[in-house]
Amino acid sequence: MVDNMISKAYYTTEIPEDRFEALSCIKDSQKPLKIILLGGVDSGKTTLATFLANELLNLGFKVAIVDSDVGQKSILPPATISLAFPETNFNNLYEIKPYKSYFVGSTAPIQFFGEMITGTKLLCDYAEDKADIIIVDTTGLISGSGADLKRMKIEMIKPDIIIALEKRNELKSILKPFENKIRVFYLKVYENAKSFSREERKEIRAEKWKEYFKNSKIYNIGFNDVVIGGTKVFQGEKILEDEKYLLESLFKWKILYGSKCDGRYTIVKRDLVNMPRQIDKNILYYIEPERFNNLIVGLIDEDSFCIGLGILKTIDFENETLEILTPISEEDIKNIREIRFGRIRVDENGEELGLLDRDSI
Numbered sequence: 001m002v003d004n005m006i007s008k009a010y011y012t013t014e015i016p017e018d019r020f021e022a023l024s025c026i027k028d029s030q031k032p033l034k035i036i037l038l039g040g041v042d043s044g045k046t047t048l049a050t051f052l053a054n055e056l057l058n059l060g061f062k063v064a065i066v067d068s069d070v071g072q073k074s075i076l077p078p079a080t081i082s083l084a085f086p087e088t089n090f091n092n093l094y095e096i097k098p099y100k101s102y103f104v105g106s107t108a109p110i111q112f113f114g115e116m117i118t119g120t121k122l123l124c125d126y127a128e129d130k131a132d133i134i135i136v137d138t139t140g141l142i143s144g145s146g147a148d149l150k151r152m153k154i155e156m157i158k159p160d161i162i163i164a165l166e167k168r169n170e171l172k173s174i175l176k177p178f179e180n181k182i183r184v185f186y187l188k189v190y191e192n193a194k195s196f197s198r199e200e201r202k203e204i205r206a207e208k209w210k211e212y213f214k215n216s217k218i219y220n221i222g223f224n225d226v227v228i229g230g231t232k233v234f235q236g237e238k239i240l241e242d243e244k245y246l247l248e249s250l251f252k253w254k255i256l257y258g259s260k261c262d263g264r265y266t267i268v269k270r271d272l273v274n275m276p277r278q279i280d281k282n283i284l285y286y287i288e289p290e291r292f293n294n295l296i297v298g299l300i301d302e303d304s305f306c307i308g309l310g311i312l313k314t315i316d317f318e319n320e321t322l323e324i325l326t327p328i329s330e331e332d333i334k335n336i337r338e339i340r341f342g343r344i345r346v347d348e349n350g351e352e353l354g355l356l357d358r359d360s361i
C-alpha cells in the first residue's frame, strides 16, 4: 500500500548538487526555452520537474509544464497529455489545473506514439509565446520502441535542453546523436529515489481516476450530434438494410450496428446460435457490444483539444445514443465536437478493467 495514494512526486529540498548546475544553465539561457526530462521508471523526473518549476517561479520566470507521462500522470485527467501554467509555488503537480489537454486514450504509450508526439508538440507550440520556460515531463519507457518514441519526441519538439536522469548510461544511446546540437545534462538518479511496484502504480492511478470522475453525471449524446472518432465502428457508411439481413441470415447474428469503409465491414452483433463461423476478419470485423462498456472516451473540442474524459457506460444502438459519465459541465458539453474512443476501460471507482488493442474496436 502506498502511503500517500494520490501522488509519488513532491517538492523536496533533498536535491542532489548536479541539479543546481542544470538550474543555473536554464536560468542563464536565452528565453523562451524548452526542456525535456528523460529517465526510466521512478528515476525522479516528476520530482525534478516540480523542483525546477518552483525554483524558476521564484526567480520570476513564467513557467509551463507539459505533462506527457501518461503512465503516471500528475496533472489530471489521466490518459491525456496536459499543459499547465503554475503561477505560484506548489508542492505537487497534481494540484495544478490543466490549461489544455490532448487525448491519448491509454495509460500505455506503446500503440499511441502518434498521439504522444502530436499532443506534446501541439501543447509545446501552444505554450511557446505564453511562457519563458517549458518543462516537458515524459514516461519512463526508454527501452525497445520506447527509445524510438523518445527520439521522435526530441526530433519533433526540438528542445534547447535535455535533462537525462540515469543510473547507468541507459539514455546515452538515445541522446548521443543530439549531443552536438542540444545541451544535454546527464544527472544521476537520486540514490534514495523510491521504486513503486506495478500494483502500487495501479493503485495510484486508481485514486486519480476516482478523483477525476467524482461528481460526474450521465449525459446521453446522439450519434448524429457529434463526430464519433477513434473507432472503426463509425467509419465510412452505415450498412444497408439488405446487407444487414444477408449477414444476419448467413452468420445467425443479431446485428446491432454495421458500417462499411473502403470495402471492409465492421459489425457489432450478438450470436443467435452457437456455431463455428469461418470469417476473414480483415474483410468482416465483428465485435460484441460489451467491448465498449466502461471505455474511456475523450471529449474533444473544435481545436482538437480534450475538454475532458468520459466513461462510455453503454452504446444504445437502437436509439443511436452514447451514454457517457463525465464530470464536465453542461456548458462544456455544448463545446464537444467529437467523442473519441480510447483503449482503456475504467469504472467510476477508479478500477482499471483492462487495456484494449488499438485495432480491436
Ligand SMILES: Nc1ncnc2c1ncn2[C@@H]1O[C@H](COP(=O)(O)OP(=O)(O)OP(=O)(O)O)[C@@H](O)[C@H]1O
Pocket (backbone or CB within 6 Å): 008, 009, 010, 012, 014, 015, 016, 039, 040, 041, 042, 043, 044, 045, 046, 047, 048, 069, 071, 072, 138, 139, 140, 190, 192, 193, 194, 195
Ligand atoms: N531528489 C529527490 N529527493 C527525494 N525523493 C526523491 C527525489 N527524486 C525522486 N525521489 C522519490 O523517488 C520516487 C520516484 O520519483 P518520481 O515520481 O519523481 O519519478 P518519475 O521518474 O517521475 O516516475 P515515473 O516513472 O512514474 O514517471 C518518488 O517517491 C520521489 O519522491
